[in-house]
Amino acid sequence: MIHPHHSALDVVIAIDIGGTTVKGAAIDAAGTVISRQTASTFDAGRDAYASVVAVARRLVDEAAAHGFAAAGIGIASPGLVDPESGTVMFAANLGWDAFPLRRLLEAELQIAVSVGHDARTAAVAERAAQGAGASGTDTGSSYDTAYDNALIVPIGTGVSSAVVAGGVLIAGATGAAGELGHMQVIPNGALCSCGQRGCIEAYASGTTILDRYREHGGTIASSTQAIASTLDTDPIAARVWADAVNALSIGLAGLAAVLDPAVIVIGGGVSAAGDTLIGPLREAVAARLGWRSTPRIEQSALGAQGGLIGAAIIGWTDQVLDAGFARQTYLSLSSEPQGAADA
Template identity: 40%
Template sequence: MSDSEGVASAVLAVDLGGTTMKGAVVDAAGRTVHEEAWPTPTGGELVIRVLGDLLVALRARGERLGLRIVAGSVVSPGTIDDATGMIGYASNLGWRDVPLASLMAERVGVPVVIGHDVRAAGLAEQRLGAASGVEDFVQVSIGTGVAAALFDSGTVALGATRSAGELGHIPVIPDGELCTCGQRGCLEVYMSGAGLARRYAARGGDVLQAERIVARLGSDPIADAVWADAVHALALGLTTVTLLLDPALVVLGGGLSRAGDSLLAPLRVALDDQLAWRSAPRIAVSTLGSDAGRIGASVLAFRSVGRDDVVSGWQREGVLAG
């Protein structure tokens, strides 16, 4: 994709998280020609300013590489209205009712589109990853918390308030432990990075990150116990999702999906056990990993300027080579 003067086009893609903002310049072949990660500051106003700085820096870098930047995209957790570019609520970024798309477009001087991080990851998995060729699937991100993107006949569900997919806050244990959201027994109280760390320490274990707790499975009874509860909670949540949506596939992403067979094997058994009369959907781990958000963001950016044709030619190898 190049303009009348033969200058190649590219977009800016930012995967905005509570601790890190990962930015990239992605060319029309889907290749990441530059990337950099900045720490996410604390405080809503400051996040807006630093995010703008990152986009401006990425644009300058892209132009120094001889590329014409045609659009930008920011994918974020929270309640995101993709159509208007408004962020309704993002608790770990300190945002409520932020017109992020227009603020960023003004800062960087190109159109900027906003997307939901897990919906963007699902879009990437559907195009180039674990959900390739699958129209009905659920993308589940298990990180500090849990969120999902629900794809039905190839279209992602948004909901009336753009907050569909809050799988982490489905109450799965009646009168269970208190969640930070105010409800009791939410899925992510048990199965999430924060939940596992909290429950492991509460039972007398060390203060450890969830990945370290997973590494102790099989040799540490406390780790085994909190993990069993976590898998059970996730299976209950996925039972609800399966019965409501009838997905063909569940794709697991986020940090805890790297637990691999320690997660997949017991989860498949538990989901089969819960679903008495119907078969369980397939369960697979994301094949794009932490690249999924960036790839999804770059798809959204090209699409926002009417260049879906560019994206349809992308190949998995080229996109991941970056």
């Protein structure tokens, strides 16, 4: 397997698997992006695993061309993830069932692999960006302790969440803690990809917001981002957006009532809507928590990059990273051009 002694020319391969795209980057220990790649998850009929392998191979090759060796691979995966074995027990959006991702990828590439749940991996990055060390521990007075009791909610192709309680990331008995997207909030509601009706994800993911807009006859907007920007002029967009906020607010108010978080962080691609999402969501959650104070609700500092940055952190399994690693990686990702998406 991988050599135990890191050199300055080591990188980790970070991969964030989404239901729509597989994003990857080769990142050094200082948080500098050496190379990046993106592929469609189900490109040209290829399955999700083949897309992960294709992105990983290209990144390893590109890193080598720049004189870097891959010291590890960190992966953020949706679904039920067992980080001990690196197995994805179930991922509806990927068609995976008891899928031994780490074992297969290590055999394929001969590089040590760490697999984490996408939202919990993003939570590691969010906390690091707030001043916690890569291990999640406080590294100084700058750390925002609200993140010790937090809900981190990435919204992309799916809706997920990570629960941080007393400074600990909660995985649950089967690794399924935080499956916010499959909380049923609308009785006999819209059909979800998991087979249930009325799930939050059936109303509030980037994919379902656009799907519902089209189902209701919407024609003006061609993306979820466009829907968010036409709420004042497009009544169908406004209705579908309100449904998404409503579904999310039911789930978040319920979790807030049970877990008492100090902060709820909205991340993932849909968080790019900013105040168009956060504003009405704050109001809706507050209205449902009339009996108590409302946790602060804010936009992620890392946006859609949280999963990828977290994957880099867990990929550096035995490297003590600087507290600024997450922020530096975010800056580097924000300034680097996207890699070619064809494979």
